[in-house]
Amino acid sequence: MNQMKKKTAQTPQLVLEDKCPECGSANLIHDHDSGETVCGTCGLVVQYSILDEGPEWRAYTQDEKEARSRVGMPTIFSVHDKGLSTSIGSDSVDASGRKLPLSTKIRMWRLKRWQARSRAHRSIDRNLAQAMTELDRLVDRLAIPEHVKEKAAVIYRKALDKGLVRGRSISGIAAASLYAACRTVATPRSLREIAEASLVDRKALSRDYRLILRELGMQMPISDPITYLTKIAEKADIPSQMQGHALKILHDAKKQHVQIGKDPTGLAAAALYIASVQLGGELTQKDIANAAGVTEVTVRNRYRTLKKQLSLQFN
Secondary structure, eight states: OOOOBBOOSSSSSSSOOOSTTTTTOEEEEEETTTTTEEETTBBBBOOOOOOOOSSSSSSSSHHHHHHHHOOOOOOOTSSTTTTOOOOOOOOOOOOTBBBOHHHHHHHHHHHHHHHHHHTSSSSHHHHHHHHHHHHHHHHHHHOOOOHHHHHHHHHHHHHHHTOTTSSOOOOHHHHHHHHHHHTTOOOOOHHHHHHHHTOOHHHHHHHHHHHHHHHHOOOOOOTTTTHHHHHHHHHTTHHHHHHHHHHHHHHHHHHTTTTTTTTTHHHHHHHHHHHHHHHHHHHHHHHHHHTTTSSSSHHHHHHHHHHTTTTTOOO
């Protein structure tokens, strides 16, 4: 292989680009030992004197990495104090490994108790601690990803700053914040599921959700029935071939704007039922409705709508 001769850039300043300014190639090679970024196509030195932002130490195991790291944990909004406060451990030895005398232990236990009290001495801290505990419970029960929980915590903190929690249930506002976060990041969780997991009345949860949207000025994206397809199919034990056929039906419905004003869960359930009918499956409307958490009437109505709008022909 012919070795390419390196050329130097015309300008002495750093070129912060994702592509080579000379040939337009995205094949850039980063050499942190020399501090240069070289184009792998034409050989141009795109950047030089690159600063290595990594640590100066090396670690080959996770224990070494934790022992040598000199930074703390990142800011976590789902913890009431954002994870920035310190805590007194329960070890009974000092830094040298020697056992502490009894008087020192008693003093440390007292300090630990007062330190725990001081972390939530304000009413807003106690409110956040209760809300974040409720969020953790809901996330564990509904198997919601961590990034959605962080988004829900941010929404709840904004609602608390706006004074929306005053006079209302903390659990209700926390559940409404979680539902708003799920809608924002397109995580398929219905209002009914969150209401059942939070033990909050569905009407009250819906009212708190609308309050958050109105007061915080949030715009929710239109729910896509495709996001609910896999979830319903797994509960109904539908094979992948039928799922693919139902996905095609929903794509055609999206082109015809059939999903506007319709419940996305009902549309996804109806598409799976149509796929089952066309491919000779034995699923009934009751099976699909139970898996989707909707009524048989909803599945039947959405089934008729899709059949009419898409001009589907089958018995």
